[in-house]
Amino acid sequence: MRAGPLSNMNVINALNRYFVPVYVSHQDPGPAGPVTAAQAAEVHRIYVDFIRKKLGSGTVHVYILKPDGSSFRGMDIGPAVQPGKLEAFLTGIAQELGTTAGPPVVKPHPQSVPGPHGPNDLVFHLVARGGSHNSWGHFPSENWIVLSRQEWMSLLPRGAVAVGASWEVDPAVAHKLLTRFYPQTEEVNNKDRNRIDLASLRMTVVKSANGVTRARIEGNLRMKHSFYPGKDQENDVQATLTGFMDFEPATHRIQRLRLVTQKATYMNDEFSAALTSVSSETLSALAQ
């Protein structure tokens, strides 16, 4: 849906001009956080009411409610992703209900945002792109990873370091940073279903001046990640990684950290991924 009709400007314009659009995942928290019991109950009520009124229903489905909240029309995912079908469906409903066009009821804003985090946490953004051009590869996948102060402090050396000094990142932290390094696969929730066989990140100081130090990062990842959840598959992720971290040893402040794949494969197909620390300015902007 996202790669098809929900990226079509005619559909986007129809949703913004005539509808109150909302999406709800059955199992995963959205940008607004976990679905509350009251929200889940209402979605279930709609689902049951559509069945009772023989309007069609499904897990992956479009439901249209009248302005008074009553069940009206539905569209299954199959026809919804066919070119032109959803647009015609939406404009037909707007005409049938005599809906007056207007501006979006909510100002459009970024939908991929970090989960809960505190002022002392360090937030990372991960983008991963599969190399194949099948339906899974129409747009990249994203993850947000939050390290507590204790976790991100472990990225730093324990004492003063000079150029050439080297240290290994705490395996638990390396695991947390690397466990989403795989391309787009089927996901029904954000549960980590991976088995990591190797996740290593080594820092080596390459430069230091004016109270700032730069460490080169070299990493290796070997992990099993089943393409489909619940399937007993052991699909291989293999990756070598490179990056850098600029930090201030005296204040224990990480200025920026970047980590990208050098060569990475999943099920023998190449993929790419990039992990970036997110600035406090960007976090503030995303929170508005």
Next chain:
Amino acid sequence: MPTTQQVAACVALTMTFGGVLAADSFLKDDALVTSVEKTVHELQPSRSEKRFDLVGWVPDILTAEKLARQAQRPVFLFTYDGSINTGRC
């Protein structure tokens, strides 16, 4: 329909991932940094891949129903599994 400014704001937020935490001094970019930052930039979602963000999505179903009554508009509810907003679905 989203304004040009709103589209620009979405794109700008994507671009600012390249920013750094507030600090007084920085190291000059070298070949390693330039190469890595180039890869980071190339992998970020493009403007066309972020069209999903151009919809004025309401955060939850109960708020949507309330706004529908106020605005006299139908609710478009899409249900699915996973995280469509991050592409992990």
